[in-house]
Amino acid sequence: MENSYECPRKPNKDVSLQELRDRLAEFAEARGWDQYHSPRNLLLALVGEVGELSEIFQWKGEVARGLPNWTSADKEHLEEELSDVLLYLVRLADVCGLDLGQAALTKIVKNSRKYPVNK
Template sequence: MLPPADSLAVLRAAVLAFRDARDWRQFHNLKNLIVSLNLEAAELLELTQWQRDEEVEALPADPVRREALADECADVLLYLLLIAEQAKIDLLAAAQAKLVKNAAKYPVDKARGSRAKYVDLS
């Protein structure tokens, strides 16, 4: 049983231990990890293929489909943690910095209620 994943650091340690116990680090170069992340993201997307909007919105209410959604989200997160480890990126710091950048690109007074890209906000 894994320790409670109450932080990215704990989860990162668990995924690295899982990888290392299986001697998979040899396969985990940056390119392979990025490819794998995208394959897992495609599996997440596949859950919505050919679905109407209301079917996608109802997905979490179905226990079987919700578990599939959770599994694919987890796969994406785990590969992202491995990519960040390989690239020496502090994900929390990167996410906080990106929020600051996005706040500058999308000021509330211009972006509120708009789906426009930042270059199209007036």
Template sequence: MTSELEDLAARLREFARVRDWERFHTPKNLVMALSGEVGELVAEFQWLTPAEALDLDATALARVRAELGDVTVYLTRLADVLGVDLVEAAHAKLDESDRRYDPDVYRGSARKAPPLPP
């Protein structure tokens, strides 16, 4: 993890520790909370046109920012509890996508690539 993510994970770990919340921060509970927060983020965009979604007013942007914060908190806490380096995992996923989606084949296309062979 980058030092900023490591710092955030450490702060969240301490936040949970001093409140005796570690027992509630199971992977199951954290992923369920994360899912709920993603749902709240989705709700902010649900009825917007693509143009409106790109041009949020200050009030809507503040709500989206808060929901992104919630998503980041739960995702970071989940990764920490599971011992997963988020940045490393994201790079690994991007490396896989880079192998699956040849730019000459997929440029301008939203179609899904077949899985890589094992």
């Protein structure tokens, strides 16, 4: 079963939120972590990961798109922290019984009405 968690460094396909949700649920269940994955606990873990993500940028000032002056190690660290945030967010939505992808699409539509192009 451990091999189901292995993934090539640069996969050739887009990964869906549903696939992430399912893999996270399987991962947590296999380790007996469901008992700890209450919405509150997941939210607090998510906030902690956002803090770790913020630390990466804390003293860098403005950063150019594409991170041209960053080392590969710095970019890898950023990838890891962004992934932690995403994974906790996806898990939180799942535990709350929400469809995060649909909620995001609905929010984009609401924002387009709130902030029309002509304003």
